[in-house]
Amino acid sequence: MTASYSFIALKTIWIKECTRFLRIWVQTLVPPAITMTLYFVIFGSIVGERIGDMSGRPYMEFIVPGLIMMSVITNSYSNVASSFFSAKFQRNIEEMLVAPVSTPVIIAGYVGGGLVRALIVAVIVTLVSFTFVENVSINHAGILVLTVVLTSTLFSLAGLINAIYAKTFDDISIVPTFILTPLTYLGGVFFSVSLLPGIWETVARANPVLYMVNAFRYGFLGVSDVNISVALSVIIGFNLVFFVTAYTLLQRGIGIRS
Amino acid sequence: MKALSISNLRKTYKGGFEALKGIDLNVEEGDFFALLGPNGAGKSTTIGIISSLVNKTEGKVSVFGYDLDTQLVELKRQIGLVPQEFNFNQFETVRQIVVNQAGYYGVPRQVAHERAEHYLKQLGLWDKRNDPARMLSGGMKRRLMIARALLHEPKLLILDEPTAGVDIELRRSMWDYLLEINKQGITIILTTHYLEEAETLCRNIAIIDHGAIVENTSIKRLLATLNRETFVLDLSRDEDQRIEPQLEGFTMRQTDDHTIEVDVEKSQGLNKVFDQLSAQNIKVLSMRNKANRLEELFVDLVERGRSAKSAAGA
Numbered sequence: 253m254t255a256s257y258s259f260i261a262l263k264t265i266w267i268k269e270c271t272r273f274l275r276i277w278v279q280t281l282v283p284p285a286i287t288m289t290l291y292f293v294i295f296g297s298i299v300g301e302r303i304g305d306m307s308g309r310p311y312m313e314f315i316v317p318g319l320i321m322m323s324v325i326t327n328s329y330s331n332v333a334s335s336f337f338s339a340k341f342q343r344n345i346e347e348m349l350v351a352p353v354s355t356p357v358i359i360a361g362y363v364g365g366g367l368v369r370a371l372i373v374a375v376i377v378t379l380v381s382f383t384f385v386e387n388v389s390i391n392h393a394g395i396l397v398l399t400v401v402l403t404s405t406l407f408s409l410a411g412l413i414n415a416i417y418a419k420t421f422d423d424i425s426i427v428p429t430f431i432l433t434p435l436t437y438l439g440g441v442f443f444s445v446s447l448l449p450g451i452w453e454t455v456a457r458a459n460p461v462l463y464m465v466n467a468f469r470y471g472f473l474g475v476s477d478v479n480i481s482v483a484l485s486v487i488i489g490f491n492l493v494f495f496v497t498a499y500t501l502l503q504r505g506i507g508i509r510s
Numbered sequence: 511m512k513a514l515s516i517s518n519l520r521k522t523y524k525g526g527f528e529a530l531k532g533i534d535l536n537v538e539e540g541d542f543f544a545l546l547g548p549n550g551a552g553k554s555t556t557i558g559i560i561s562s563l564v565n566k567t568e569g570k571v572s573v574f575g576y577d578l579d580t581q582l583v584e585l586k587r588q589i590g591l592v593p594q595e596f597n598f599n600q601f602e603t604v605r606q607i608v609v610n611q612a613g614y615y616g617v618p619r620q621v622a623h624e625r626a627e628h629y630l631k632q633l634g635l636w637d638k639r640n641d642p643a644r645m646l647s648g649g650m651k652r653r654l655m656i657a658r659a660l661l662h663e664p665k666l667l668i669l670d671e672p673t674a675g676v677d678i679e680l681r682r683s684m685w686d687y688l689l690e691i692n693k694q695g696i697t698i699i700l701t702t703h704y705l706e707e708a709e710t711l712c713r714n715i716a717i718i719d720h721g722a723i724v725e726n727t728s729i730k731r732l733l734a735t736l737n738r739e740t741f742v743l744d745l746s747r748d749e750d751q752r753i754e755p756q757l758e759g760f761t762m763r764q765t766d767d768h769t770i771e772v773d774v775e776k777s778q779g780l781n782k783v784f785d786q787l788s789a790q791n792i793k794v795l796s797m798r799n800k801a802n803r804l805e806e807l808f809v810d811l812v813e814r815g816r817s818a819k820s821a822a823g824a
Binding site for chain 1: 523558561562563564565582583584586587589591593595597598599600601602606610611613614615616617618619658662
């Protein structure tokens with residue numbers, strides 16, 4: 253397939269994916285705004301007033317980057333997982349499989365959809381945060397954009413891998429419930445890991461989400477519990493591993509070809 | 511040129527079920543070809559392998575000279591597939607479905623929209639272009655799948671039971687459409703349960719059973735091998751009472767007071783039946799084949815294949 257054909261195919265999958273989540277915007281774009289508003293009200297305004305500063309910043313300000321990242325992770329993952337699994341379930345994935353669409357193009361199309369949804373949600377949650385935090389400053393815009401793009405890509409790939417293996421709708425809710433949510437909550441969204449005692453700080457540093465939240469917080473507030481180069485390397489490393497895994501599974505036809 | 515060439519194609523599914531046992535098949539360019547077989551015979555597996563939805567275990571497949579193993583991209587471009595089950599996104603509109611499919615084949619969006627209008631109009635779906643696919647009737651969904659398969663203008667169209675569950679009127683209009691596009695040069699391979707469909711549309715035929723080809727020939731030649739046909743005759747006589755004709759040299763069954771079934775060997779001809787009835791002062795009001803001719807052959811061939819296999823097994 254020539255590059256121009258591949259580009260048209262990629263654009264087609266990408267438009268289809270974006271159309272899908274925009275068509276059901278009440279299910280995809282409104283819930284993060286409501287959930288995050290509740291987080292800001294409860295953890296930021298009510299509880300946060302009593303906590304005071306965290307890493308030298310007011311608590312409300314401290315949790316803004318973490319909450320945006322939490323929405324990005326959840327939405328990029330669930331977008332690709334549910335879309336790809338639905339395509340498998342309804343068998344319309346066959347439309348792509350019979351056509352000369354290469355595996356990297358399929359991956360890029362679905363991940364592109366997850367990325368756009370995650371970025372729109374990030375903007376929505378940022379706008380929501382403006383109503384609670386007066387001065388949301390951006391210290392390192394480049395790191396901020398790079399982190400959000402790489403993190404969305406990573407979790408879109410993870411959602412794709414989940415959907416490839418999934419046989420029922422339950423299978424695509426198990427990972428978010430039992431793995432993603434605990435990792436996100438323990439990934440430094442609401443606290444600085446430096447507050448954890450001894451061994452628990454070391455354990456917390458094994459959590460990859462911690463690096464994403466902190467790299468993003470560094471972009472926003474200029475503070476981080478981890479070294480930014482290490483954080484970006486971890487995110488890029490996971491992206492590579494997940495891409496190779498998704499590519500290998502699709503090439504072999506796991507879950508999509510008999 | 512061969513539109514499709516298959517040699518020694520085998521497929522064994524996980525669990526050991528052998529769906530295809532080394533089949534060979536050739537379809538010439540421009541042909542209208544029927545692939546017949548009972549349920550589970552291996553038709554859909556064969557089509558799945560050709561369209562790369564199923565991984566083969568062994569064998570060679572080429573479409574218009576493009577090899578499945580080494581020239582997959584070019585091979586896929588030649589094929590338009592109309593699967594047995596509806597496999598489009600039910601929430602997308604009719605136009606989105608066909609335009610997106612063209613996009614997967616690298617057709618620019620503007621061209622895809624023009625072709626969508628052309629094919630949707632031809633298949634009577636243009637008025638429904640902005641409706642979600644789930645709102646269409648069963649027949650419309652089938653036509654949508656045909657339009658979708660044609661958007662990238664393939665040279666080989668494969669239809670897996672395209673008229674299953676479609677009413678007679680719509681089935682006939684689909685037949686006319688398929689004959690028309692075949693006349694325009696598209697090679698068509700069709701699997702069907704309706705043997706009348708194969709007899710009406712197709713020039714060549716392969717019958718597959720238990721993963722093996724039991725017959726591969728032209729429909730004309732196949733029908734010529736039919737030795738005996740059963741005719742149903744509606745009779746009348748001046749007196750309105752039960753008619754019990756005597757037919758010497760024929761096997762005959764009386765089904766009601768005015769209807770008989772007669773088995774006629776090819777060598778006998780029908781004239782002798784009419785002569786004898788006429789001599790008994792009986793009129794023939796109407797006459798028809800009891801069963802589809804191809805159906806008789808099909809059953810015969812499949813049964814013969816199975817008996818040969820069980821004899822070999824014993």
